[in-house]
Amino acid sequence: MLPNALPDQIAMSTSALPGPQLLRTGVVARLRRGLTPLTFTALAVALIVALPLLSLAASLTQTGTGSLQHLSRTVLPAAVLNTIGLILLVGSGTAFVGVITAWLVTAFRFPGSRHLEWLLLLPMAMPAYIIGYVYTDALAFVGPVQSALRAWFGWSKADYWFPDIHNLGGVSLMLTLVLYPYVYMLARSAFIEQSACTMDASRTLGGSMSESFWRIALPLARPAVAAGVALVLMEALADFGTVEYFGIHTFTTVIYRTWFGMGDRIAAAQLSIGLLCFVFVLAALERQARGSRRFARTSRRERILGARPLRGVTATAALAACALPVLLGFAVPAFLLVRLHLSGGDPLFGARFAQYATNSFMLAGMAAVIVVAAGALLAYALRVSASPLTRLAVRFATLGYAIPGTVVAVGILLPLGLFDNTLDRFMRGSFGISTGLLFSGTLVALMFAYLVRFLAIATGGIEAGYARIGMNVDYAARTLGSTQGALAGRIHAPMLRRSLLTAGLVVFVDVMKELPATLIVRPFNLDTLAIRAYQLASDERLAQSSTAALAIVVIGILPVLLLTSAMRQRH
Amino acid sequence: MSTLTNRRQFLATSAGLTVALTAPAIVRAQAAQVLNLYSSRHYDTDEALYANFTTGTGIRVNRIEAAPDALIERMRAEGANSPADVFVSVDAGRIERARELGLLAPVNSEVLASRVPASLRDPNGYWFGFSSRARVIMYNKDKVSPAELSTYEELANPKWKGRLLTRSSTAIYNQSLTGSILAANGEAATETWARGIVANMARPPRGGDTDQFRACAAGEGDLAIANTYYLGNAIRKPQPADAAVLEKIAVFFPNQGGRGTHINISGGGLCASSKNPHAAVRFLEYLVSEPAQRFLADGNDEYPVVAGVAPPATIARFGSFKPDQLNAGVFARNNALALQIMDRAGWK
Numbered sequence: 001m002l003p004n005a006l007p008d009q010i011a012m013s014t015s016a017l018p019g020p021q022l023l024r025t026g027v028v029a030r031l032r033r034g035l036t037p038l039t040f041t042a043l044a045v046a047l048i049v050a051l052p053l054l055s056l057a058a059s060l061t062q063t064g065t066g067s068l069q070h071l072s073r074t075v076l077p078a079a080v081l082n083t084i085g086l087i088l089l090v091g092s093g094t095a096f097v098g099v100i101t102a103w104l105v106t107a108f109r110f111p112g113s114r115h116l117e118w119l120l121l122l123p124m125a126m127p128a129y130i131i132g133y134v135y136t137d138a139l140a141f142v143g144p145v146q147s148a149l150r151a152w153f154g155w156s157k158a159d160y161w162f163p164d165i166h167n168l169g170g171v172s173l174m175l176t177l178v179l180y181p182y183v184y185m186l187a188r189s190a191f192i193e194q195s196a197c198t199m200d201a202s203r204t205l206g207g208s209m210s211e212s213f214w215r216i217a218l219p220l221a222r223p224a225v226a227a228g229v230a231l232v233l234m235e236a237l238a239d240f241g242t243v244e245y246f247g248i249h250t251f252t253t254v255i256y257r258t259w260f261g262m263g264d265r266i267a268a269a270q271l272s273i274g275l276l277c278f279v280f281v282l283a284a285l286e287r288q289a290r291g292s293r294r295f296a297r298t299s300r301r302e303r304i305l306g307a308r309p310l311r312g313v314t315a316t317a318a319l320a321a322c323a324l325p326v327l328l329g330f331a332v333p334a335f336l337l338v339r340l341h342l343s344g345g346d347p348l349f350g351a352r353f354a355q356y357a358t359n360s361f362m363l364a365g366m367a368a369v370i371v372v373a374a375g376a377l378l379a380y381a382l383r384v385s386a387s388p389l390t391r392l393a394v395r396f397a398t399l400g401y402a403i404p405g406t407v408v409a410v411g412i413l414l415p416l417g418l419f420d421n422t423l424d425r426f427m428r429g430s431f432g433i434s435t436g437l438l439f440s441g442t443l444v445a446l447m448f449a450y451l452v453r454f455l456a457i458a459t460g461g462i463e464a465g466y467a468r469i470g471m472n473v474d475y476a477a478r479t480l481g482s483t484q485g486a487l488a489g490r491i492h493a494p495m496l497r498r499s500l501l502t503a504g505l506v507v508f509v510d511v512m513k514e515l516p517a518t519l520i521v522r523p524f525n526l527d528t529l530a531i532r533a534y535q536l537a538s539d540e541r542l543a544q545s546s547t548a549a550l551a552i553v554v555i556g557i558l559p560v561l562l563l564t565s566a567m568r569q570r571h
Numbered sequence: 572m573s574t575l576t577n578r579r580q581f582l583a584t585s586a587g588l589t590v591a592l593t594a595p596a597i598v599r600a601q602a603a604q605v606l607n608l609y610s611s612r613h614y615d616t617d618e619a620l621y622a623n624f625t626t627g628t629g630i631r632v633n634r635i636e637a638a639p640d641a642l643i644e645r646m647r648a649e650g651a652n653s654p655a656d657v658f659v660s661v662d663a664g665r666i667e668r669a670r671e672l673g674l675l676a677p678v679n680s681e682v683l684a685s686r687v688p689a690s691l692r693d694p695n696g697y698w699f700g701f702s703s704r705a706r707v708i709m710y711n712k713d714k715v716s717p718a719e720l721s722t723y724e725e726l727a728n729p730k731w732k733g734r735l736l737t738r739s740s741t742a743i744y745n746q747s748l749t750g751s752i753l754a755a756n757g758e759a760a761t762e763t764w765a766r767g768i769v770a771n772m773a774r775p776p777r778g779g780d781t782d783q784f785r786a787c788a789a790g791e792g793d794l795a796i797a798n799t800y801y802l803g804n805a806i807r808k809p810q811p812a813d814a815a816v817l818e819k820i821a822v823f824f825p826n827q828g829g830r831g832t833h834i835n836i837s838g839g840g841l842c843a844s845s846k847n848p849h850a851a852v853r854f855l856e857y858l859v860s861e862p863a864q865r866f867l868a869d870g871n872d873e874y875p876v877v878a879g880v881a882p883p884a885t886i887a888r889f890g891s892f893k894p895d896q897l898n899a900g901v902f903a904r905n906n907a908l909a910l911q912i913m914d915r916a917g918w919k
Contacts, residue, residue, distance in 0.1 A: 344808060441635075521645075525635075
């Protein structure tokens with residue numbers, strides 16, 4: 001049994017601000033004082049990133065063509081239920097798989113555990129719609145599995161039952177398989193960074209391994225797990241390709257149907273805002289539940305949590321539990337893609353293809369740097385400024401991840417077009433010079449799109465990293481005369497190295513897979529692997545599209561491997 | 572210490588600014604003779620189609636290929652400064668919407684008016700069809716005799732209960748088909764028809780058109796509603812899953828005794844924002860030339876619109892048919908109501 005009051009070192013008390021009262025009032029007051037240039041910049045960045053959302057919000061003042069009434073009488077109720085079901089299934093699924101696997105590979109040693117550490121990240125490289133396509137293709141009535149069964153047993157349609165994945169459970173499984181790595185990654189970082197002393201203390205006080213997990217490790221990792229699940233849910237809410245292919249109506253498919261099927265842009269924007277409110281409430285609830293507890297480490301001298309060797313049945317069970325998500329989320333779909341590729345791959349495979357790959361790589365690399373820089377700025381501003389305005393702006397700015405890609409992309413086009421055209425009118429009126437479209441249709445616009453779409457990943461990941469650095473570090477540094485810039489650059493950055501790298505690599509992989517914004521916002525003649533895969537798949541040329549899909553996966557693995565070595569650095 | 576940080580910040584900021592300010596200029600550096608194409612076609616033969624135009628005219632073709640709705644939104648956002656010269660869509664509904672939104676300008680061209688049949692172009696020259704596809708009934712030869720088939724309307728007959736395969740109402744092709752039935756029979760009859768279709772479905776709608784006739788060949792249903800070019804694609808480049816398709820699936824052109832089979836177009840028009848309308852019209856006229864018609868049709872196994880140009884062998888084998896003469900703009904304008912009807916009928 002654990003005693004109720006844990007040693008101070010565990011630092012999970014409701015107020016983790018140590019040190020003399022004097023220090024607290026003096027430095028805190030300085031830290032929390034109004035708008036410094038840094039927080040001002042952060043506020044500006046947040047507002048710019050929030051522009052597309054604000055342009056959607058402008059729709060609230062208008063009325064559409066009456067589609068909302070029609071929708072609420074027909075498809076909307078089922079769509080809302082499906083969306084809630086999707087959130088519950090994917091949220092619990094990814095939390096379960098991500099946390100269990102992260103705990104197993106961190107706290108125990110079993111055959112293959114060192115390899116599974118990185119193998120478990122691989123499904124992240126698999127775009128959700130691709131895994132949906134290959135599984136439905138393989139498991140369909142006409143697919144290889146059922147065809148083989150019918151051939152062997154001489155069955156026809158009515159003679160046998162076969163699990164149907166075209167339902168909410170099926171699509172949730174697909175999304176869980178490719179999204180759990182977000183939770184795994186953040187949970188694992190949190191477990192690794194937990195002081196071995198903490199666990200030792202718990203064990204010394206008589207706690208079993210599972211008690212230590214439930215009462216120490218998991219609560220300490222909670223901000224990380226919550227951040228991971230939040231990213232997963234936003235990604236799941238924004239998904240269109242997979243749910244549409246599975247024939248499941250969700251809030252997102254209804255938004256598409258309203259906009260593109262019924263041509264009611266206003267109602268679609270209003271629905272998008274509804275979706276956002278939902279996300280906002282969800283995020284606020286989690287933060288509320290976490291309360292004012294702080295989860296920082298107190299010392300940097302700790303040892304890494306020692307992994308306990310497992311043997312026999314428990315080792316096999318651990319291996320199976322960790323191998324299953326890798327098999328289903330990566331190995332099987334990759335095998336199916338290779339099989340499709342061999343049955344008739346992309347006819348343009350060759351020099352042209354290398355160009356697609358280079359474009360994807362460059363865009364993803366540029367975006368990773370820009371998005372992480374902005375994310376770090378916002379996370380830092382959140383840390384040093386308690387201004388409610390900053391907080392609200394950052395929360396709002398990072399909602400872009402939850403909006404369906406096409407909607408957010410259109411939301412980006414609008415303010416850009418407005419800016420360009422207003423500037424053009426002004427320049428023409430004042431100087432007789434036409435500036436045309438300055439940003440629309442350029443790389444700058446595309447990077448802006450990625451920033452809006454993926455800022456949540458960077459900010460969330462870096463915030464989770466910050467949560468593990470006690471505020472006393474900041475107080476000490478500021479007491480010793482450090483400027484805000486020096487605090488961020490010389491003190492936080494090295495401590496956050498892993499969080500920054502992780503955020504950058506996740507953004508990289510996500511941009512590689514990103515489709516709708518790239519498709520709409522890009523400059524002329526810029527093709528990427530994701531675009532190529534989509535174009536062929538949208539023509540129902542699945543085998544041909546498998547080549548580009550495989551290339552996305554292969555290039556996506558590179559950063560995953562980098563990420564692994566980054567995560568291992570501390571061993 | 573803080574000087575160093577400041578210098579770094581300064582360097583980072585100026586590097587960022589330089590990139591931000593020069594990137595648009597670099598991207599924008601273009602040759603004089605350029606045609607900017609916003610297209611939702613993206614077939615590999617299109618490259619040869621554009622290269623041939625460049626060879627003949629010296630005009631280079633810049634492309635952005637995306638879903639038509641996305642391109643429409645982009646043109647709307649870019650406004651009068653949009654670089655788009657020509658908009659190409661693979662569905663009449665979308666190109667008609669572009670016209671309704673004022674994104675297209677009329678073209679008065681003798682070449683286009685004479686070579687494109689009246690039902691496949693806008694009466695005022697806002698858009699022109701360049702290739703067409705028929706939405707047909709595909710049936711499993713082992714299960715269905717063509718004598719049992721007649722019209723789209725008949726697919727709602729209870730005798731087909733549990734035997735019909737079709738995709739979701741989200742698919743624009745089903746919206747356009749329903750839009751044409753709406754034009755022929757009116758709202759009430761169309762809703763009754765849609766309910767009959769839903770009642771006859773062999774399974775809830777899922778997947779694309781290819782998935783429907785593959786399932787039909789495998790015996791999951793007996794009839795499938797699909798566009799001709801998907802079967803043409805399967806014939807041109809069969810996948811392992813298509814072996815049964817080639818053996819068992821046949822095409823039936825419905826409504827031959829009446830208004831004809833529903834066809835949809837891939838079409839294009841001059842953008843209202845075009846700074847280069849002369850080149851744009853040349854391009855549109857090029858698309859109805861014989862070599863271009865062949866590229867367009869072969870690229871996606873579609874029917875050429877110009878009389879005298881033969882369809883590719885992959886679809887010519889289905890035989891000739893009488894197409895519905897309803898102007899594409901009419902069923903296009905019916906799309907939104909058609910979708911609401913399908914929603915009410917429970918067509919997922």
